[in-house]
Amino acid sequence: MSSPLRIGVIGLGQRGLQHLAALWQLQQEGAVEIVALGDAFPANLTPEKLNQYVPGLPAESIERTTNTQSLINADLLDALYIAIPPNVHKGEVVAAAQAGIHLFVEKPMSLFLDEALEMENAIRDAGIISTVGFQQRYDSQHEALHDFVADKQVVMACYTLHAPIEAHSVKHTFTETVGGPGNRVWTANRAWSGGTVVEAGIHPLDLWRYWFGDVEWVQAQYIQRPPAEIFDGADNPYAYSANFGFANGAVGVMTLSRLRRVFASHGDHQVLWNEGRVALEREALTAYHYDGDYPPAQRPEAEAVRHPLHGPNTNNTTYEIAAAFVRAVQENRQELVRSSFTDAMNSLAAVIAANVSDELGGARVEIAELMISEKYAPQRKKIVG
Ligand SMILES: NC(=O)c1ccc[n+]([C@@H]2O[C@H](COP(=O)([O-])OP(=O)(O)OC[C@H]3O[C@@H](n4cnc5c(N)ncnc54)[C@H](O)[C@@H]3O)[C@@H](O)[C@H]2O)c1
Numbered sequence: 001m002s003s004p005l006r007i008g009v010i011g012l013g014q015r016g017l018q019h020l021a022a023l024w025q026l027q028q029e030g031a032v033e034i035v036a037l038g039d040a041f042p043a044n045l046t047p048e049k050l051n052q053y054v055p056g057l058p059a060e061s062i063e064r065t066t067n068t069q070s071l072i073n074a075d076l077l078d079a080l081y082i083a084i085p086p087n088v089h090k091g092e093v094v095a096a097a098q099a100g101i102h103l104f105v106e107k108p109m110s111l112f113l114d115e116a117l118e119m120e121n122a123i124r125d126a127g128i129i130s131t132v133g134f135q136q137r138y139d140s141q142h143e144a145l146h147d148f149v150a151d152k153q154v155v156m157a158c159y160t161l162h163a164p165i166e167a168h169s170v171k172h173t174f175t176e177t178v179g180g181p182g183n184r185v186w187t188a189n190r191a192w193s194g195g196t197v198v199e200a201g202i203h204p205l206d207l208w209r210y211w212f213g214d215v216e217w218v219q220a221q222y223i224q225r226p227p228a229e230i231f232d233g234a235d236n237p238y239a240y241s242a243n244f245g246f247a248n249g250a251v252g253v254m255t256l257s258r259l260r261r262v263f264a265s266h267g268d269h270q271v272l273w274n275e276g277r278v279a280l281e282r283e284a285l286t287a288y289h290y291d292g293d294y295p296p297a298q299r300p301e302a303e304a305v306r307h308p309l310h311g312p313n314t315n316n317t318t319y320e321i322a323a324a325f326v327r328a329v330q331e332n333r334q335e336l337v338r339s340s341f342t343d344a345m346n347s348l349a350a351v352i353a354a355n356v357s358d359e360l361g362g363a364r365v366e367i368a369e370l371m372i373s374e375k376y377a378p379q380r381k382k383i384v385g
Contacts, residue, residue, distance in 0.1 A: 002330050008036035009081040010068050010092060012044045013172030015106055015133070016083035017053040022322040023081075024054050031326050036076050038068040040084075041174050072096045079104070079329050083133070085173055086111050087192050089119075097122040097130075102329045104322075105341060106133040107202050108348055111194040112382040113371065116348055123341045129329045131321065131337040132344035134206045138320035141285045144310035145271065145278060146211050148287065152273040154212040157252045159204040159269050164262040165234060181233030188234035188258070191383075195222070195236050196256050198351045204269065205244060206347040208252045210338065211271065214346045214367075215252075217245040218353035221362045229260075242354040278309070285310040352379075 007023060009016050016039075026032045034057070039045050045066070047059035065071050072080070072095045079102040082092055086108045096103055103123060109132060110116040123130045136142055168185045175192070176182045186192035193199040197220070209215065220242035225235060236258055244252035269280040276289030287307040290300050321337075328336035339347075346367065353365040356379045370376045 004031060004033040005326055005329055006035045006076060006078045007032045007080070007326075008034070008038065008071060008077045009083065010038040010071070011081075011083035011085075011106070012037055012039045012050065013083065014169065016081065017050075017172075018318050019081050019083060019104075019322065020050070020057065021054045022316070022319040024057050025319060026322055026326060031323070031330075032079075034062055036063040036065070036071050036074075038065050038071045040066060040068075040088075041172075042066055043174075044172055068092055069095065072099055072101065075099075077101050079129075079326070082106060085171075085186055085192055086194065086198075088173075088178075089115060093119040094122040097126040097128055100126060100128060102129040102325075103341065104131050104133070104325050107206075107344070108194060108198050108351065109341070109344065110348075110382075111198065111352070113349060113352055113380040115382045116345065117371070117380075120341055120345055129325070129332070129334050129337070130341035131325045131328070132339050132341055132347075133321070134203070134210075134339045134344065134347070135317035135321040136203050136207055137210045137338040138315055138317040138324070139313045140315045141280065141310050141313045142207055142210070144285055145280065148278065148309055149211050149271065149273060152276075154246075154248065154250045154271060154273050156250055156272040157204075157208050157211075157270065158254075158272075159201075159252070160255045160267060161200070161204075162255075162257045162259070162262070162266040163200075164265065165258045165260045166263065167265060168234075168258075183232045185232065185234065188232070188236055190235050193236065194352070195240070195355060196258055197240050197242055197254065197354045201240070201242065201254055201256055201354070202347055202351045204254065205252065205350055206339070206344070208244070208246070209347055209350075212246060212248050212250055214247045215244045215350040215353075216247050216368070217364050217366050218350055218357050219243045219245075219362055219364045220354035220357040222358045240354070240358075242357075244350055244354075283312050284308060 045064040050059040081104040083106040168188050170184050175184050175186050181189050222237040223239040224237050239257040242254045271278045278287045290305045324337050349367050357365045
């Protein structure tokens with residue numbers, strides 16, 4: 001076996017701590033050695049806090065610093081996770097790529113396409129292994145659906161999530177000290193999160209890409225939250241409707257909301273091919289399709305068209321994506337991860353395109369144009385807050 005990969009994590013908040021737990025498991029299996037942890041806030045780097053989330057981690061003996069740049073330049077690392085809020089990047093991805101450090105970057109890689117393109121170029125020029133935090137591609141239900149639709153003509157996917165605004169979790173970034181929301185719920189704030197399609201919708205959108213390919217165009221309209229209804233900086237829209245056009249001809253329909261005083265979530269996820277429908281539910285993946293003689297002599301009973309494909313997810317997806325990334329680095333085989341940084345660019349561009357479309361009154365935004373056309377230069381540009 002090759003020597004353990006020297007690995008670091010920048011951003012030890014909600015997601016970084018989950019990654020740290022997966023990496024600690026991989027360390028105990030001999031695959032990695034966690035050598036450095038970086039975070040802007042010292043309180044997120046104390047051994048007590050780290051051990052609260054990752055029991056047994058020998059935090060005292062790991063390099064811990066608030067100077068993330070020094071950590072990148074110290075020649076300590078083979079690979080690095082970056083799990084910081086998407087609006088606070090300050091060149092960490094580019095610097096790490098230029099230092100030859102393999103990269104795991106959390107989604108959304110940036111809220112700004114110019115910045116993400118710069119990251120992508122640096123990663124490509126450096127020839128390092130990369131992946132983005134689309135761990136849902138490693139969910140066993142999602143793998144089963146991927147295999148099931150591989151030989152089918154998918155025509156539509158429909159995803160609905162109505163999650164109460166109060167369901168947002170309190171994050172670990174001390175946003176109140178850096179001009180963000182006073183209650184640390186930065187996902188509810190547009191400038192920090194990019195809105196719900198970018199922050200959360202990117203996951204189902206990326207699954208659609210995993211199942212049936214790239215997005216070509218986007219049309220979206222949002223229902224904005226008026227100033228009088230904004231509390232604690234939670235200024236994301238009330239509700240979102242976004243249509244994503246895929247290169248294979250399918251359309252993805254996404255409806256999301258974040259409303260107050262609901263305290264009950266509702267979700268629904270369906271994938272339709274030309275002769276059937278697959279329903280994704282927490283407990284089961286089920287296809288609805290008649291596969292007998294056609295046309296049937298009598299209308300088939302409901303049970304005859306119902307085909308259970310898979311039960312609940314059985315994978316620890318955060319561990320699986322970590323193991324795939326580590327193996328890809330060790331074997332220098334980018335194809336071992338399901339989403340490289342370059343692959344993830346289409347997912348990022350699609351959700352940013354939804355915001356652009358809404359801003360333009362629901363105009364159809366072609367992804368190829370959004371990436372390079374002068375017309376969209378203002379929408380690609382980084383806004384420094
Ligand atoms: N893949 C997933 O399912 C998933 C789930 C949750 C979050 N995320 C993503 O992970 C990223 C982090 O989100 P989170 O939920 O962990 O947020 P968080 O606020 O809980 O944690 C972010 C961490 O980064 C640190 N940090 C903030 N600014 C920093 C800076 N400039 N330099 C260094 N460290 C800094 C904070 O102190 C905190 O410890 C986001 O991009 C988010 O969208 C992904």
